[in-house]
Amino acid sequence: MTTTRRDFITTAAITGAALVAGDALAKPVAGDNAMPKLLHHVFFWLKNPESKEDLEKLIAGVKSLAAIETVRSIHVGVPASTEKREVVDNSYHVSELLGFDDVAGQDAYQIHPLHKKFVDEHQHLWSKVVVYDALAV
Amino acid sequence: MTTTRRDFITTAAITGAALVAGDALAKPVAGDNAMPKLLHHVFFWLKNPESKEDLEKLIAGVKSLAAIETVRSIHVGVPASTEKREVVDNSYHVSELLGFDDVAGQDAYQIHPLHKKFVDEHQHLWSKVVVYDALAV
Numbered sequence: 001m002t003t004t005r006r007d008f009i010t011t012a013a014i015t016g017a018a019l020v021a022g023d024a025l026a027k028p029v030a031g032d033n034a035m036p037k038l039l040h041h042v043f044f045w046l047k048n049p050e051s052k053e054d055l056e057k058l059i060a061g062v063k064s065l066a067a068i069e070t071v072r073s074i075h076v077g078v079p080a081s082t083e084k085r086e087v088v089d090n091s092y093h094v095s096e097l098l099g100f101d102d103v104a105g106q107d108a109y110q111i112h113p114l115h116k117k118f119v120d121e122h123q124h125l126w127s128k129v130v131v132y133d134a135l136a137v
Numbered sequence: 138m139t140t141t142r143r144d145f146i147t148t149a150a151i152t153g154a155a156l157v158a159g160d161a162l163a164k165p166v167a168g169d170n171a172m173p174k175l176l177h178h179v180f181f182w183l184k185n186p187e188s189k190e191d192l193e194k195l196i197a198g199v200k201s202l203a204a205i206e207t208v209r210s211i212h213v214g215v216p217a218s219t220e221k222r223e224v225v226d227n228s229y230h231v232s233e234l235l236g237f238d239d240v241a242g243q244d245a246y247q248i249h250p251l252h253k254k255f256v257d258e259h260q261h262l263w264s265k266v267v268v269y270d271a272l273a274v
Contacts, residue, residue: 028210035210038217073165073172077271080175082243088268095271106219131225134214134232
């Protein structure tokens with residue numbers, strides 16, 4: 001199967017247009033370019049939660065991971081001010097959601113020099129990390 | 138400020154093309170159409186993990202939430218076969234990631250009749266739910 005760059009971009013442009021057309025069926029769903037199949041969601045708890053400097057350092061570090069080739073999408077966040085409910089865990093300090101095409105993409109990321117550099121330079125900042133990897137069904 | 142539908146679609150089409158152009162800076166990032174600012178990530182643990190029927194019922198139920206107007210993106214998944222590491226929690230059974238434009242969008246979703254219907258009809262299936270809401274920074 002061959003796909004020219006032009007075909008690829010044209011298809012993506014059409015998909016992009018559909019995404020905002022207000023049609024519920026056109027929302028990004030897992031497997032779209034916009035929503036990769038493999039999600040890697042990491043939650044960090046800081047060692048010094050009162051340090052704004054540590055928080056900013058960790059956020060900047062996590063954002064640098066976007067440069068890794070197999071990373072398809074990235075969302076870096078902090079707990080949202082949604083309603084407090086018993087099931088909501090808002091005790092974490094930084095959320096990092098990365099999207100990959102597949103498990104191989106995530107495996108390649110784990111051993112990538114930029115990821116190893118991020119861990120080496122930032123792991124002193126956190127006291128706890130929880131990771132969830134989810135494959136679209 | 139007025140934006141015509143045509144302007145909106147044209148902009149989206151350009152964005153869509155950029156997303157797959159291979160430029161690291163063009164990857165979907167939080168706040169793009171493709172990656173909403175507010176993430177609502179829910180993990181479910183089934184009461185009867187050995188029941189394929191319960192799993193399928195819950196997955197179908199979660200997917201029905203895509204029809205709610207303020208839901209901008211959806212990813213429904215199961216634990217991925219990534220490397221087993223101490224920090225990875227793969228004990229859950231279903232992952233539901235919904236994207237919203239903002240906290241108000243998530244709040245509207247919580248009280249939406251389709252969401253209430255989903256909870257009413259499926260809560261007997263799960264023994265535990267953990268929710269993380271993350272706002273892009």
